[in-house]
Amino acid sequence: MEMLMTEETRNGTAIQEFILEGFPAAEHLRILLFLVHLLAYLASLTGNMLIITVTCGDRRLQTPMYFFLSSFAFIEDCLITTVIPQMLAIFLLGRQKISFVACFTQAFASLFLGATVFFLLAVLSLDRYLAICKPLHYPTIMSPRMCFFLITVCLVLGFLFMAVPVVMLSQSFYFGPNVIPHFFCDFEPLASLSCSETRSIEMLFFNLAAIVLFTSFLIAIFAYSNIVVTIVHLPSARERQRAFSTCSSHLMVLSLMYGSCVFIYLKPKQSGRLDTNKEAALVNTVVTPLLNPVIYTLRNKQVHQALRDALSRVKLHRYHRKNTPSP
Template sequence: MEWLMAEEVKNGTLVQEFIFDRFPVAEHLRILFFLLHLLAYLASLMGNMLIITITCVDHRLQTPMYFFLSTFSFVECCFITTVIPQLLTIILSGRQKISFMACFSQAFVFLVLGATLFFLLGVLSLDRYLAICKPLHYPTIMSPRMCFLLVTVSLVLGFLFMAIPVVMLSQSFYCGPNIIPHFFCDFGPLANLSCSETRSIEMLFFNLALTVVFTSFLIAIFAYSNIVVTIVRLPSARERQRAFSTCSSHLIVLSLMYGSCAFIYLKPKQRSRVDTNREAALVNTVLTPLLNPVIYTLRNQQVHQALRDALSRVQLRRYQRSNAPSL
């Protein structure tokens, strides 16, 4: 690769590491800013792990929808862990260094997991469509094998779509400067620092990101337009309310993810508005992962009942242990 073979260039030395710029926050607010993001990160992890745990232990939630939801939660935990610990370090200590290979590895993992989340959102939309519009065929279509296949395909597609532009960008030449005005290695800031002509790589990334987002978006539009038609035709008002309640949480999550990611990535030229992307990325990596488990748990009666039953079992076991006769 070009960046490995070259040792010097006319206008500077080969970049071996990148430096994350200090996060723009007032010094007297730094600790508060750190604590807020730390609490948001821990709450996101706990909320998503709660969904995964309750799905595994309660047999009533071992359905295709909750399998996809727990998979989504697991991928989201990995997604935010890729960048948030680094953000916390930057907030506390200011500028941070990262090696060239580590930077591109982070960008690769972040973008692959992000694309996988979008494909999983499409799978969740398709699952709701089949459950509401094709209830008689739903158990046959959404077999355990099909559920596993859909999750695997989502991960493979996320890898294939994001691997090509990231690898191509890593082969570009970086001669300086090496300061990234961001809190993690994202595609736009790295393209902005390249000394090579990256227009074709940026256009490839734009087209692939557009394909990922709009594939998921079109699946969601198809699914929910059919769902709305089916719900409106239901004879019972209670049935209509229950069906809308099941889908509303998913629609809120869809809106949050599509809005933040469209603002960051769906620009043909990644060199524009890099500084603005930092604030938008906070929504995508801090706020949305925090709200997802809250939305799914607070608005879901099945999860409420499963949590109540789990707490009751824990209390019963404590009572039995405390009242057990001593030998």
């Protein structure tokens, strides 16, 4: 069998490109869906870039928590940019061709950035745990050097966990069919099209995805269970409300992201799974990134004040330019 596949590859019969199917059931709504998802994409980009700009421009927000949040916003913008433009092209053109190399590059980029996001969520949880439960040690532990180190660790772990299964899958044989029943190149749709035996690769990917999700989830559970205990024992009702408000935002994001990813990657195999995964992936790549900036920081009073101050400075600058006589 292996000799036959090698001979066919030499004869040029191996797949050189894939076709992303997208949403054939919604073919008559292509233009409407294109506009809706384009607006959602632009809103997500704008919200996250606003977080990064305000965090960098306001000294009051240059704390470890907002450093991690701005890093989270940047990586999330990169993540949705690997997926949503491709989906917009599908809505405009119907079926979208994508080369073999580009397809696996997209699969790796989305999985690598997605894993990094989950490690960052764990770091955010630990940051809140230290700030609320260990306030005296927090400034010492969360030094600028430690913050950069944690971001680097998240990126390295995300790369290492996702590079191996994607590279292994890319070495498989693909001779047809080449239609991917999805709106982007994801691991499982690609594995289902392979002509090679991919069970061991799929098991490796399943185990690595489980480690990423459950490790970060357990860290979050540890952090927030301790935070709840600490909040309950705070003497001031105002302090309890403030601490709970910050943590409730984080918990909402955790629920959205973990729920959709567990459904996509850790659900047992069954018929019709790819179709249901496509819907869950749509939530994870469009809806959740749209809500995250609002949930995480744009409802935060410190961010509101920083935005108001920034707008005031812009208005004042325009006023001075308008009223300053030209030489």
